[in-house]
Amino acid sequence: MLRRLLDRILPPRVFEERPEPTAVFEASRPPVVRLERIVKRFGAVTANRDITLDIHAGRILALLGENGAGKSTLMSILSGRYHPDEGRILVDGEPTRFSSSRDAIRAGIGMVYQHFMLVPTMTVAQNVLLGQEGGFLLAPRAMEARVDALAQRYGLEIRASARVAELSMGERQRVEILRLLARNSRVLIFDEPTAVLTEPEAGKLFDALRRMASQEKAIVFISHKLEEVLSIADEIAILRRGAVVDRMPRTDVSSKSELAERMVGRGIALQMGREPAARGEVVLELEGLSGNGLEDLSLDVRRGEIVAVVGVAGNGQKQLVETVTGLVPPEEGVVRILGREWRDFYAQPRWEETLAYIPEDRLGLATCPELDMVDNVLLTTRQGFSRGVFLERGRAAQTTTRLVEEHNVQPARPRTQAGKLSGGNLQKLVIAREFFRRPKIIVAEQPTQGLDIAATEEVWKSLLAARQGAGILLVTGDLTEALELADRVAVMYRGRFIDVIATDDEERLASLGLLMAGVKE
């Protein structure tokens, strides 16, 4: 039922279908690059297991997989950042060993990372030709002419004399691509290239990708977005838990849902089976909260319910969370937490009546990466382990051991540094810590972002269970999550709640997609 609902809410984005592959594929032609039985381990975790993959000139290969499936590791091996523990890389049939990304670039393999590595104060041409200016003296005109010619050839619209600092994300990405093309890269790897782009920019990128492929470049396109993969790929390889589980030409895939099932290995939507919980007292009250990018927000959250705040990122969710969690005082309007005024609540925190905040930034905000689990548990619970001015570290260590066991945090060694935990385990540790104080109100911000399905399920179960004793404000960009967990959904648009809808009201839920775009009929 949920899947049907989701399809109704978010009609699949229409990308133009590709009429035919960009280049005629000859199976007899040897691949430019072949990865052979690649294995990569990080400690106990195997990120890539026995991966064999061919990359052909003139073809767009999409590498599809969820977060943590091993896509980025594989491509980091290909681009020379990591060594494989086993297996080898063949370039033009020759076994090759890259000891740095420089070697990989020399072999014609380049990667466009999600985070651009450009010098903002320099021009496009300078960035593109950085490190290969030739002689001692620079000839800015000649450099710009060269970059302009290159840009034109591949349809990458950009002004070579512009400063990078002035460019949009899409334009910066083009600079990154040009940089690889200027080094005669034959294999271009794109790590989730559309994540930072607007839709028109993504369209332009796809045009450029096709053009590059038609000029005999091999393109590897990493993504977890199904529509994109369907609209751009000639060939699709699916990674799951570090292994290539499926590989097929684009023409063999008939629908998005078919691809989704192959990617996840089972139906996407987890059925959480939400037990109804008794509603209790109001734990959070917003009345006309305004200022700091927010506009006239009013909302009640009661114990026993989960209210999801959804919307396109950047519509005031961050400011709302900062205000409710006490980091930023409200400018106008009233915020009442557990019946107390905002100022009063945060001026005199009590150990018993408390608010728990599970932030989006697990490693920088919720934990200190260099401290061990015990110290990280103490971060927000230190009040409970204080005796006079002293801290009862022994008791804190025991409690941490218990929490780690209860919440299945791996590795279960409390002396492990937080920074060494995987995203899912770190989140479980944060949740264990935050729930330890039995909070009456919980603010959870993107609680499952970047987690694999198993960890997502555990986090969801924890949140549903916590609802018995608390009211939960769930801020999420993931509609599936919102509909699975929440009793009501508040849609945020430009700092306001454009609508608040109960999740059993299918009629009105159907307009969620439009509401998120700011359209209210």
Next chain:
Amino acid sequence: MRLYAIRRQEPLKWGSCLVFPAALAFSLAFCCLLLAIQGKPPLTGLASLFAGAFGSHHALQDTLLKAVPIFLCALGVAVAFRMQIWNIGAEGQYALGAVGATWAALAFPDAPRPVLIPLMLLSGGLAGGMWALIPALLKVRLRVNEIISTLMLNYIGINFLDWLVYGAWKDPASFGFPMTARFSPSALFPRLPGTRLHLGLALCALAGVAVWLWLSRTRLGYEVKAAGSGPRASVYARMDYGFLVCLVMAVCGVLAGTAGLTETVASAGRLQPSIMAGYGYTAIVVAWLARLNPLSIAVAAFLLAGLRVGVENLQLSLQVPAAFGGILEGCILLSVLAGQFVTGFRFRVERDEGRAETEGAA
């Protein structure tokens, strides 16, 4: 042939025990080389360095006494560094501590010792602490980088001290030398009978234990550590980051100020510019060498104090320049830092032939 450096998951446990002696040995070897270049006998030089620092009762006492201000300053610096506040202003805080203590000694010359010494400790510590609070407040309120402000305040503090001893506080009977009048006997530290060891050593022990207890056992100490490793996380956990910055800076100022006071009272018995011997900078080296651990700070402070005392002996016996000690100090720090890098990595050498072989086999 290629050398690969691979980051270790956890740094070597025994590494730090090995790194320090190795770095020390390397630095001493380097020092021998320097002596040899100047045409001095290197081994005689080392022997004279060692004899000057630890060779006799007299030398050992000298070293211990020099270690007192270094230890106090380094302890303070380590507290600030623990929170990743890069306070390099111990030198200035030390100067202000000396000034504060001198004020008490000159203002109440007739007070009995049990009153005057605590009063001097109070005024010296307070002056150092307040001096350190200036950059702390600048950082918290105006986001001024503490590295710059503490460094600049050093010059101001030292010049302030000079201004006092050249002007307002100059002893009329000093024949124009920049120094205050001799303190009254009740302002001087009691000494262990038969030795020159004084109250300062006891202060060191007290301060060391107190700081250790504070940082490792108390809630506030934990907050300092947490705020140091994650300033944003500390705000998330509702710690008062600004208060913690002021606290660690003030503690550092009090400790450095106490060091200034000890040196004024115990070694000179009056305020004079020669007490500014760069202990506040040596303290930074000591704090790093000891990885901010109070007990290791004591050891490192003793060793570097020995170096300073020993170099004086070396100067006399072999006529090497005074800068020699500074060179050696810097060399030790650099080699220890390099050594700590080594413990964080695994090294593997691969020969090119070996590589060709595996490829041939595959």
